[in-house]
Amino acid sequence: MPPQQPLEPPTADQRLIWDIYFSAHVMPLIAECDELGVFTLIAETPLAASRAAERLGITVEWAEILLGALASVKLMRVQDGLFHITDATRCYLLPTSPYYAGFTLRRFAGRNIYERLKAAVDGARTTPPAKAAPVEADAGSSIYVVREWSEAELNVERVQTGVRTMHGLSFAAAVGMARSVDFSGVQRLLDVAGGAGGFSIALAQRYPELRCTVLELAAVCQLTQGYIARYGVETQVDTLALNMFFEPWPEGYDAVFFSCVLHDWDLEHRTELIQRAYAALPAGGRIFIHEMLLTDAGDGPLAPALYSLSMRIGTLGKQFTASELRTALESAGFGQVTVTNTFGDFSVVSGQKI
Numbered sequence: 001m002p003p004q005q006p007l008e009p010p011t012a013d014q015r016l017i018w019d020i021y022f023s024a025h026v027m028p029l030i031a032e033c034d035e036l037g038v039f040t041l042i043a044e045t046p047l048a049a050s051r052a053a054e055r056l057g058i059t060v061e062w063a064e065i066l067l068g069a070l071a072s073v074k075l076m077r078v079q080d081g082l083f084h085i086t087d088a089t090r091c092y093l094l095p096t097s098p099y100y101a102g103f104t105l106r107r108f109a110g111r112n113i114y115e116r117l118k119a120a121v122d123g124a125r126t127t128p129p130a131k132a133a134p135v136e137a138d139a140g141s142s143i144y145v146v147r148e149w150s151e152a153e154l155n156v157e158r159v160q161t162g163v164r165t166m167h168g169l170s171f172a173a174a175v176g177m178a179r180s181v182d183f184s185g186v187q188r189l190l191d192v193a194g195g196a197g198g199f200s201i202a203l204a205q206r207y208p209e210l211r212c213t214v215l216e217l218a219a220v221c222q223l224t225q226g227y228i229a230r231y232g233v234e235t236q237v238d239t240l241a242l243n244m245f246f247e248p249w250p251e252g253y254d255a256v257f258f259s260c261v262l263h264d265w266d267l268e269h270r271t272e273l274i275q276r277a278y279a280a281l282p283a284g285g286r287i288f289i290h291e292m293l294l295t296d297a298g299d300g301p302l303a304p305a306l307y308s309l310s311m312r313i314g315t316l317g318k319q320f321t322a323s324e325l326r327t328a329l330e331s332a333g334f335g336q337v338t339v340t341n342t343f344g345d346f347s348v349v350s351g352q353k354i
Helices: 015-023 026-036 038-044 049-056 060-072 087-092 102-109 113-126 156-180 198-206 218-230 267-280 302-314 322-332
Strands: 076-079 082-085 188-192 211-216 237-241 255-259 286-294 334-343 346-353
Touching: 026 038, 026 060, 026 102, 038 049, 038 060, 038 082, 038 087, 049 060, 060 076, 060 082, 102 156, 113 302, 156 198, 156 218, 156 255, 156 334, 156 346, 188 198, 188 267, 198 211, 198 218, 198 237, 198 255, 211 218, 218 237, 255 267, 267 286, 267 322, 286 302, 286 322, 286 334, 322 334, 322 346
Parallel strands: 188 211, 188 255, 211 237, 255 286
Antiparallel strands: 076 082, 286 346, 334 346
């Protein structure tokens, strides 16, 4: 057998594969450092790794590894041998920040995503997604189920965890949305499945004349009222205990708002929610849909594309393109559809009842 020719190096840079390989370490890294108090410690005063190790009660080598890894993902920076937190860390990883997401990252860091993904894909081999058996979403997603429900079925700890988890990810986007979209013509807004009420709170702070109602399950409403009180908007924001699928929606609102609600559901159920919104609104009433949008080709950006994967693993849903939501609204009878980028990868798709 003649000797084989030596292989040439691959034409594509392998760093992409190494980045993907190690990406599984990022969320556990952040979660553990949050648990250790690394971010709070370095926020108090910049420290060398040796001094941080002493304060944290870990070895110097471990401190060097952890802080170096955090610097590689732009959560720390090094200057004159001292580690400093970055603005992203200050905004999202200090427990004193209103946008603190550390609890949320700790909640998801321990989940075996591969096993969940494999089970979801294996299920899709035999059951078309549109006819998939209803499944209960975990505490990081909607806590609704596609059937009748009773308060006895809702574990209090699970509800508390779910509400706190999603608030940690969504409140920054809520404040950004309230600043970016014009709600000046809205007098009464129904925030459907609004969770902790972050979007209503952000809108109330920016629009003193606006009145908002967070429509949620009764067990969630009790928690939502605590968030409303925390931000001092009790005179503008209230709650309504109601199941959005099985009970009539109230009238008297000139706007309906959904944030990351439609992406939980299959086509049948999200169509029903849009139709319910249309029926509840008066002529000229407006609908606002806040989601991470995919490009029209569906090939990104990265966070919306992976969000879509996450939704299909944990719920019946997916993320949408702007065109998909425009078609859904126009099919229900809405017109004057607009798309506004609001904060990061989030956008609001809005329409008016004709």
